[in-house]
Amino acid sequence: MALKIVKGSIDRMFDKNLQDLVRGIRNHKEDEAKYISTCIDEIKQELKQDNIAVKANAVCKLTYLQMLGYDVSWAAFNIVEVMSSSKFTYKRIGYLAASQCFHESTDVIMLTTNQIRKDLSSPNQYDTGVALTGLSCFVTPDLARDLANDIMTLMSHTKPYIRKKAVLIMYKVFLKYPESLRPAFPRLKEKLEDPDPGVQSAAVNVICELARRNPKNYLSLAPLFFKLMTSSTNNWVLIKIIKLFGALTPLEPRLGKKLIEPLTNLIHRALDLLYGMVSKKNLMEIVKKLMLHVDKAEGTTYRDELLTKIIDICSQSNYQYITNFEWYISILVELTRLEGTRHGHLIASQMLDVAIRVKAIRIFAVAQMATLLDNAHLLTGNMQRNGICEVLYAAAWICGEFSEHLENPMQTLEAMLRPKVATLPGHIQAVYVQNAAKLFSTVLKSQEGSTEGTAAQETSQLMIDRLPLFVQSANLEVQERASCILQLVKYIQKLQQKEVEVAEEVSALFAGELNPVAPKAQKKVPVPEGLDLDAWINEPPSESESEDEQPKAIFAKEEPKHSRSRHTEVDEKELARRREARKQEQANNPFYIKASPSSQKVYQESPGVEHIPVVQIDLTVPLKVPGLPMSDQYLKLEEERRQKERADKKKKEKKKRKEKRSGRGRRHDSGPESEEDITPAHMVDIVTEEMPETYILPTPDNRLLTMSSTSIFLFFFIEQKSSKHKKKKQKKEKEEKEKKKKKKHHHHHRHHSDGGADESVQNGTVEDEEPLPVSMCLTLNHKVCDIQGNLQDGSQVVVSVIFENKCDSLLKSMEFNVLDSLNSKLQRPEGSGPHDGFTVPFQLPPGVSNEARLVFTVQSIVMPQKMKGTLTFIVKNEDSSIHEKLDFKLHFTCTSYLITTPCYSDAFAKLLESGDLKCSSVRLEEVNMPFHHLLARICFHHHFSVVERIDSCASMYSRSIQGHHVCLLVKTTVSIDAKCDEPTLLGNVLDEIKQTFSQC
């Protein structure tokens, strides 16, 4: 019986599975047809066997061949056989094959009816599911008629997984057997309101398809669908429903009106997507499309929506995607042509923002704004009610502020003083008046420069003529400004009449350029000492009040400083929130590395300064601000680190540092400690890493020993190239490089590596005969492998393999497999077969390395072992991917089963006295090294510990994972006498020791 099982599994091992077939076909590019015909012969043999697993494997391969265009209709009956297997694995393959190969004229389909019915009523939902899926592909009128009732029952199955499949397949059944529709329809309709969204969407799909064929019958469902459309958030379902309504509206015109609102809502959702879509490249294109829609749009609400979207999209992330601001200004100007929009102020604020912040655009912007002012009458049909006149506010301001760029300032001035301006809203008139004054000063300047003095006087006269209109304004702001300016101009006129040059002095009224300020600029201004920004100056006003003020205060938007301060307020709040969160996180996270516990104390103990550190850290450039304690600390940290780097132990420096620390210590006591904790920590780390060089004898009280480093390192160099000739050279080069690397890492062991590496390379190269479709020069996989016995379990060995990807492509789907021997077996994940590989749980992007741990069970540890294995993986390039295989050998030395175990000399003596141990000895030839080096080497490479050293000899001890004692007596004459309770193990360990020294 046992033999039969073994034989069975061996047979199976030689069977081709699907992967082998695929690989084979790829390797026989020239004689594919021939290869496949032999494969088909094999498959025919396999199909004759009783074993259902073999049959399923054969059918799986046939399905693949069918796709390649080979006729597999002869195997139809075998497919049915596999379908009727009781095991899900095989059943699934059978149904897949059937769905791919069967069609209405396949005669065996009649045989499947009962099997399918059985599967449909299976207690296992996946059996049922697989049957439904298969049936959906090959359902015939007969099957539909015979199974309609069974499927209808399944529509009310308890599992949504089955319900949704049953609902979907009903559509196929209706097509093949229309009589089933009438009895099934009520239940189908019910499913439109199924609690499970999957079932619901399936029902929508089916009914939409049915309705498309005959819309009239489904009109009664319109209310239900309407409800779904307004409530569902599933876009897939929505699209189907909208399509359904497309079919229904011609029949019921009243539906159209009802649909407008939900449809516009949907369009808004689509508009939201545009945010994420835009890039520098496509912004103009997208906005152009939107502008078209703006022109076409009928309702003002929708048009306003589009308008705000355009502005939002353009201005997002600080105009990140705008490459051409002239274009943007033009868009804004174009938008002003919209009649009846509510968003004039939005456009205005954009104009202001861009004109102020983008210096280079000012000339263009001013020209555009001047035109706007000139054509203001076109904009404002009905001034008061028209929201768009808000843009005149921006236009007037820009023309006034940057009037030096105006081509014809006089014309603009006239435009701004037209009587019709008086019909504009008050706040706009106010800006007009103020900026008319600015313009006036510019005009004066240019006119005084030229020869005619009269022109300047005429300009003054124009002002004096026009301004009284504004002085009479009902709006106080307008009135006040106008009368002020009027008096000023009158005075100027007097001076002009005395032929005094006034332009210079007038322009001094508006001197100073308004420049944009960077958002973070405020942070660069040092906070004066003693100023607490968090403290309230007055009691805070109620929130509602401050909000009321904002919308009206349009000036707030034009003055960058003003808005900036609002930003910082937000920042402060945000910072406080983050600070809190961070504090929380640090407190809860025991693994928080950066801040040592004592530095946390700082936060807790001195709440008065707790806000400071975070503010400082958020600064991109640490500033040297006097009086800011944290920035000091920040800087000093840097300084200290630099000082340490200089590594000077001069006392002077130390004192200096102490002074500094004490200075800080006054503020928060534990501060200096925390820093001291941080910086040296790095140093200590490095020291421990370099430890192995300065070898330290293991001592019993060294706790590290329990986590003993009984590891040896094997190195595998596996490379692949398209040309075989280059291989050896490159291989050697690489090896040398690696050796150099290893020397740096002292705990890597060279001795073992060389032999193993050579072998594995050879192995990898010789057997790697698979033609590589893409030239893939020098992909080198360097794997470092560490084999380590498990103390807890005497039969377990853990192998850590480091995979490093040295090629330029992504490596994925790595599968690590070894051929198990009787003695050693790879522990595979639960449920996988004895020949399955271990799937490496990560992918390797180029240049990345990662470690995988494999556990082997080992029966006997007295002999060294070599295990053959393969690593298969996929090399993925930009647009191609190659399946690759590497062969290697895994070398388990006896040493790797030893674990460094400390032993006291008296226990050691007792052990030797007991007489249970067998004796053996070995002489090391040509070893010229100091005795303590020799001992260190044995300790390090072979996991021994020194028990005692007396003059010219030393006793050493180690233990295997299965509890064997190994005792050595090493003499300066370089002979080793050894005792062990397992002579074979001892012999092998001694051989390995000898090998270690023969190589140095």
Place this chain on the structure above:
Amino acid sequence: MRFMLLFSRQGKLRLQKWYTATAERDKKKMVRDLMQIVLARKPKMCSFLEWRDLKIVYKRYASLYFCCAVEEQDNELITLEVIHRFVELLDKYFGSVCELDIIFNFEKAYFILDEFLMGGEIQDTSKKSVLKAIEQSDLLRIYFNKADA
């Protein structure tokens, strides 16, 4: 949807799913014709084309073409979404999916497709629930394998 095809740039068929039973000979001819048409199209050309009485929606992912045939009244954009969703599912399942994953695990690719589409209609729009179904059936397979051992 009438059928879905996956084929490589070299004109190798990688996966085919027919949602209406079609005779083998017709399938072959359609696949051949369609591959020729799609492969001849330039990258910047439209992803939709009319072919016989059907609409073809295709999209290229690396070296693989995903190609669906839908009826005239069907929406091309949603078909494109279906293709993309399928690719996402494959990607989630295989982890950065590539052509070879589909070649070597073509049965799995079918199982995923079957959980996503059924009879040419979307079965479940939730990626999570599709992947969960696959995961569950994989577990079932493992369970049986274990029972075998």
